[in-house]
Amino acid sequence: MNTNARGPRPPAWAAALAGVTAGAVGLGVAELVAGLTTASASPVVAVGGAMVDRTPAALKDWAIRTFGENDKTVLVAGIVVVVALIAAALGLIARWRVGYGTAGLAAFGVVGIIAAVSRPDSGPLDFLPSTVGAAAGAWTLVLLFRRAGATAPPGTEPAPGPGTEPGTAETGTGPGIGRAEPMPPAGPSVRRAGADLYAFDRRKLLTGVAVGAGVAGAGVVAGRLLAGRGDVTSARRSVARMLPRPAVAAKPLPAGADLRIRGLAPFVTPNYEFYRVDTALVVPGVDPRSWTLKIHGMVDRPVELTFADLLRRPLVEADVTLTCVSNDVGGPYVGNARWLGARLADVLREAGIRRDADMLLSVSQDGWTSGTPVDVVMDGRDALLAVAMNGEVLPAAHGFPVRQVVPGLYGYVSATKWITEIKVTRFDEDTAYWTPRGWAPRAPIKTQSRIDVPREGDSVPAGRTTVAGVAWAQHRGVDAVEVQVDGGEWRRATLAEVPGPDTWRQWSIDWDLAPGGHTIAVRATDATGYTQTAAVAPPAPDGATGYHTIRVRAG
Incomplete structure (x- = not known):
């Protein structure tokens, strides 16, 4: 197909449809590659995560109030819609020159690559999903444009002029001298495009679109299934078999702790109903066999604990209610559970925390950070490195294999999930994730x-x-x-x-x-x-x- 600036062009709707299909194939293939490498390197997830990180605090708060725990789903759906609109625009631009459209898809790939490799937990292959996806999208766009139109067969002339009988074309060597020959058979519509004849083939285009949609859907499904290989369900089962009994068990709940009034939140919030508010678009799948917790910074003896080390420590049970700072008055982001874990204060004492340190900068597997006041953790309350919740191993969405739980502080300064690191530091030297975004560095829960x-x-x-x-x-x-x-x-x-x-x-x-x-x-x-x-x-x-x-x- 002639694709220069003066060449034939398909109808606008066909070009837009080709662009959307190319974008869908690109995303589907990227999801497939992400499933084979790293799920969080998916361009949708990587770009979505970057958007979450750059969202103003007021907008983030509005999203949580408006969409609740579905805010991440809404964000991903919004990204897909925006990608579809831009892909349609690239299809329209490709009517002038297909290279313009493929260049736009390549730019999309670059955006995805930058978002993926700039994540705190990025790996060496995280550029692949966006790279391969962009290439697949560009190839699809070119292929669809070729299928949508072709140069007319040799010897075929433009539509008949005045006086020609229907179904014939006039040929000859001079004025008024000629003979009638059959027109091309019915099928694709024939259009004049400069000196060439352009045949728009609707059937071939729609067939190509259907195949592209199938490839996109299969890529997404296969990518999700492959990403599921990193699911921690089996690892949680293994931990459940080795989970020790608490060295310090919680007292039985008082007989009158739950009034059992219909419609009243139960005293113990079931794990599946416990609220979830975090910045992770994809729940990190952390293997407890390779998990470590590094404690460093303003300490005399840096510590690195494995999961087995943590389980060998005396474990404590404690009933603690967690609350999200985003909770409006009367809101749902509060829940109560019985947690099992090692006392964080004991670990810090073994590391030799220095007297002038006043903040614990804890780091999640996905790079999120939380700043917890040292004095709160060390004042005798049940601040835990928790491994279990309500009698079962931590659910993946709530921090498996280890999370931080500190009573009395809003979650953004105390409740780091998927915790991997604690830097002992000072509030005047380091800032946590939400502090530069306008939230208070210290946040005791209000009555x-x-x-x-x-x-x-x-x-x-x-x-x-x-x-x-x-x-x-x-x-x-x-x-x-x-x-x-x-x-x-x-x-x-x-x-x-x-x-x-x-x-x-x-x-x-x-x-x-x-x-x-x-x-x-x-x-x-x-x-x-x-x-x-x-x-x-x-x-x-x-x-x-x-x-x-x-x-x-x-x-």
């Missing part, structure tokens, strides 16, 4: 409470109604919860039992509601005597404040 029953907008029977929820003030404990209806008096709720100050606490109260609409608010007081403020503040920079308030209708 908060939430109404679970009834829900916002519910209709309830008039008369006696149970109002219930949870309150938390980790490492201080909740001493009182009060409820208010329609701006009236505050009444004390009944509190459930708790095993210690590091967990949330259930509460309930019965209230007689008259027919009509009502506004219900709640506030908590912690063990220091502090009552949560009514002042409304957003999550940034160090946690939301205000009363959780709902509206219901009794009738």
Whole structure:
């Protein structure tokens, strides 16, 4: 096919369709290669991760509030849509010269390569998925354009001029002298393109598009299946068989810890329901056999622990509630679990932490960092290098094989998943991931409470109604919860039992509601005597404040 600037061009819709198909094949092949090498080197994942890293704090907070734990799915879907639109535009540009379109696909490949190799955990082959994918996309674009059109057969002339009978073409050697010959058989539409005849072949194009779509889909599926080889399910089963009993077991939960009210969050959050908020588009698959934890920096004796070393240490069980700083007042990003792990303070003492150190810069497998105050970890609370959650090996999405758990601090400064390194340092010398993005370097959890029953907008029977929820003030404990209806008096709720100050606490109260609409608010007081403020503040920079308030209708 003639592809110069003056050559034949397919219709705009055909060119755009060819571009989208080429982009899809490129992504599909890249996913396949990523499955064979490193799943996180997929251009979609690598570019998505780079976008997450560069997302302004306000936008990230909005995404979490709007999409919840589906924010990563929305991001990936958005990237795919943008790629499809740009690929369609490249197809249109390729109408003028196919080389322009292939150059655009090559530029896409470069973007993917840069994103993949610049990841903190990048490997030597991480350039391959984007490289091979871009080449496959460019080849597909050229092939589809060739299939879409061809130079007409030799001896065939342009469409007949005036006076020629339908179905014939006029030929001859002089004016008025000629003979009739059959036109080309019906099929592809024939167009004039300069001195050449161009036949647009819709059938060949659509056949090529169908094949391309099949290749793209097969590449994605095969890539996902191959990436699944790195799934840590079998490794978790092996760890489950070797997981030791705790040297210090947690006390049995008090009989009244769970009020068992329908709709009220259970005292222990099941692992599958525990919230997940992190920056990882692909859950890191860490092999415990090769995992190590390096502790270095401002220490007398740098330490490197293997997973087996960690399991040989005395393990401690502790009930701890975790909270995400992105949680709005009344939000879902809080959960309580029983954790099993080694005391972080003991490991730091063995390393000989220096007196002037005030921050632990912990690093995740995917390069994410968290800055934890040293004094909090060393003050006697159950700060753990956790290996189990609610009686089972850590789920992959919650940090397998090892994560950090520190009571009383929001997760972004305490709860590093897939932890591989701890640098003992100072806040005035190092910064963690979210600090330059506008979040506070130190973030103790604020006293908060939430109404679970009834829900916002519910209709309830008039008369006696149970109002219930949870309150938390980790490492201080909740001493009182009060409820208010329609701006009236505050009444004390009944509190459930708790095993210690590091967990949330259930509460309930019965209230007689008259027919009509009502506004219900709640506030908590912690063990220091502090009552949560009514002042409304957003999550940034160090946690939301205000009363959780709902509206219901009794009738």
